[in-house]
Every structure is written in structure tokens, then in C-alpha cells.
Amino acid sequence: MIRSNKTKKAVLKALLEIPGEIVSGPDLCRIADVSRQSVWKAVDSLRVEGFEIEAVPHKGYRLGDSGTADLSPTWLELALENTCWGETVLFWKSLASTQEPAKELARQGAPEGLLVVADEQTSGRGRLGRKWQSPQGGSICFSVIVRPNLLPGRIQLLSFAAAIAVHETLENNFGVSFELKWPNDILYRGAKVCGILTETASEPGKVHYAVTGIGINANMDSRAISMDVAGPSTSLLAILGRPVHRGEVIASIIRIMEREVRSLETAQGSKKCIDEYMKRCSTLGQEVIVRQEDKTLRGKAVGISDSGEIILVISGKERTLAAADITHLRTN
Numbered sequence: 376m377i378r379s380n381k382t383k384k385a386v387l388k389a390l391l392e393i394p395g396e397i398v399s400g401p402d403l404c405r406i407a408d409v410s411r412q413s414v415w416k417a418v419d420s421l422r423v424e425g426f427e428i429e430a431v432p433h434k435g436y437r438l439g440d441s442g443t444a445d446l447s448p449t450w451l452e453l454a455l456e457n458t459c460w461g462e463t464v465l466f467w468k469s470l471a472s473t474q475e476p477a478k479e480l481a482r483q484g485a486p487e488g489l490l491v492v493a494d495e496q497t498s499g500r501g502r503l504g505r506k507w508q509s510p511q512g513g514s515i516c517f518s519v520i521v522r523p524n525l526l527p528g529r530i531q532l533l534s535f536a537a538a539i540a541v542h543e544t545l546e547n548n549f550g551v552s553f554e555l556k557w558p559n560d561i562l563y564r565g566a567k568v569c570g571i572l573t574e575t576a577s578e579p580g581k582v583h584y585a586v587t588g589i590g591i592n593a594n595m596d597s598r599a600i601s602m603d604v605a606g607p608s609t610s611l612l613a614i615l616g617r618p619v620h621r622g623e624v625i626a627s628i629i630r631i632m633e634r635e636v637r638s639l640e641t642a643q644g645s646k647k648c649i650d651e652y653m654k655r656c657s658t659l660g661q662e663v664i665v666r667q668e669d670k671t672l673r674g675k676a677v678g679i680s681d682s683g684e685i686i687l688v689i690s691g692k693e694r695t696l697a698a699a700d701i702t703h704l705r706t707n
């Protein structure tokens with residue numbers, strides 16, 4: 376596991392301020408308020424996070440190409456300096472699933488906003504017992520601990536907050552339209568780009584903690600994702616024709632999700648959040664096929680309840696469903 380510390384953050388911040396230029400060793404010692412040896416240790420550790428840092432003899436250090444550092448926990452903590460969430464980012468090169476350490480840490484009392492990020496998952500999990508593929512170098516997969524002031528019956532709204540955050544981030548950052556399919560899949564022309572999984576520990580009347588895991592097919596060849604696992608899928612690389620900075624995507628999602636979760640905790644904010652979700656949700660107004668356990672139903676999606684269920688009209692009658700697998704009969 377790789378994590379950041381105060382010295383690494385101070386050194387990286389100073390190097391990022393004047394990219395391509397040399398910052399002297401004594402300056403870095405002064406800025407970080409540590410010894411030369413500590414600066415040297417921090418530089419070495421930042422190299423492990425993927426940064427190219429050149430030591431120029433008798434002059435200092437220069438930041439080079441940082442392309443391989445796009446999941447750096449130090450970079451992410453700096454990017455999230457002005458938010459409450461993301462104060463601690465724990466990074467693994469490879470994990471079975473980011474959900475597991477996040478849940479374990481939450482059980483042990485870790486604070487809301489702690490982020491677990493991985494470059495690869497070997498047993499990534501999706502909703503409804505499905506698998507989620509996260510190959511090395513191309514995936515965005517992370518889990519965030521949330522301690523929401525929400526009743527257990529409304530926990531679905533947490534995934535709505537995450538879905539709004541992903542949808543807003545992808546559309547704003549990349550200028551492309553995405554579909555938000557109920558409850559929280561993000562699609563591009565009918566093919567899945569992102570999935571969200573929220574797991575909770577609660578007792579009647581109280582959520583102890585929730586862990587929301589977000590997986591985005593980012594810099595990967597979407598043909599690498601098997602159809603039997605995910606249905607039709609695509610990736611940001613395939614859509615945009617260029618790789619994305621994964622840390623920037625995560626930082627933006629976290630900022631928006633924190634805002635939406637806080638908003639959910641008040642009656643007025645909760646209504647605003649559901650309205651925002653409904654504005655973005657492309658399932659509404661569509662004819663859909665619903666698969667639930669052994670049943671398959673066909674109906675029209677007409678609304679979303681206060682606790683995040685979908686309201687369908689099936690054979691002239693309204694039905695509310697909390698969890699189901701939905702297929703749109705028309706692709707927007």
C-alpha cells in the first residue's frame with residue numbers, strides 16, 4: 376500500500392508549481408520544513424508513485440513527465456485539499472476489491488471521506504452479484520467511506536449522489552453526453568462506462584457506515600471487457616480517442632459527491648438532489664424491460680420515489696421497485 380505524508384505533499388506541491396524548472400534542495404527543505412535527507416526520501420517515494428523527478432547535481436530537483444502518476448495518492452490528497460473528503464487516500468497497485476479494505480477500515484472507525492484506490496482489481500464486484508473487471512493501467516476503481524445522516528431505507532440515495540457526481544464530472548470534463556440509467560449505471564450510446572456499488576452496515580433506524588465503490592472503464596480497450604460480465608461496455612478511451620488523467624476524474628467525483636451527500640441530509644436538499652437525479656436519468660419516460668429474480672416484466676418508467684425506487688406503469692398499474700435490472704427498449 377502507498378500513502379502520502381506531509382513532506383511528500385509539500386515537495387510535490389513545490390515541484391508542481393513550476394513544472395520543468397529546478398527547485399533547489401535548500402528551498403525544498405525550507406518549504407517542507409525538513410532535513411535534506413527527508414526531502415531525498417520524499418522524492419524517492421514520489422518516484423514510486425510514478426513521478427519522474429530528476430535530481431540535477433548541485434542545483435536541485437525537476438519534475439518531468441508525470442503521465443504514469445495519474446493515480447498518485449499524494450497528487451489526489453493535494454487536489455482534494457479544500458474539501459473534507461479525500462484527506463486520506465490509500466493506494467494499492469493491485470487489490471481483490473477496493474470495497475474490502477474500505478469496509479474493514481470503516482468497521483474500525485475510519486473517518487468519512489477516506490478513499491481506497493487501486494490500479495487493478497482481481498475480484499472486482501458489481502451489483503446483483505456480478506463481477507466487475509478492472510484491468511491494470513486502464514481502470515478507475517475506488518471506494519469511499521460515507522457516514523451519512525440518512526435512514527437505512529433511503530440509502531439508495533447515496534448511490535444517486537455518486538451517480539450525479541460521475542455524470543456531472545464526465546459531461547463537464549469531456550464535453551460529451553452520457554446517459555444515467557436507473558439506478559446508477561452511466562452509459563454512452565447504450566454501452567456501460569461506469570458502475571456504482573454501495574454497501575452498508577446498519578441497524579434499524581441508523582446507518583453506521585456505507586462504502587460506495589465506483590468503477591469506470593477509463594484508459595482501456597473496451598473489447599477487453601467480456602460481454603457476459605457486463606453486457607455492452609465501452610471506455611473513455613474509446614469515446615474520446617485519448618487517455619484521461621484518472622486522478623482528476625476521481626477528485627472531481629469526490630468533490631461533487633461530498634456536496635450531494637451533505638445536501639441529501641436535509642429535507643429541502645434531498646428534494647433538490649432527487650430532482651437533479653431525475654433531470655439526468657434517461658430511464659424516465661422510457662419503455663423498459665425489468666428483470667427481477669425469476670420474473671421479467673415490461674413497462675414504462677414514470678418516476679422516482681423519495682427513497683430512490685423507480686416507479687413503473689406495468690399493464691396500466693403503478694409499481695414501485697427498489698432493486699432490479701433494467702434494460703431500456705430505446706437507446707437515447
Ligand code: BTN
Nearest residue numbers: 472499500501502570571588590
Ligand atoms: C455495477 O455496475 O454492477 C457496479 C460496479 C461497481 C464496481 C466498483 S469498482 C470499485 C469498487 N470495488 C468493487 O469491487 N466494486 C466497486
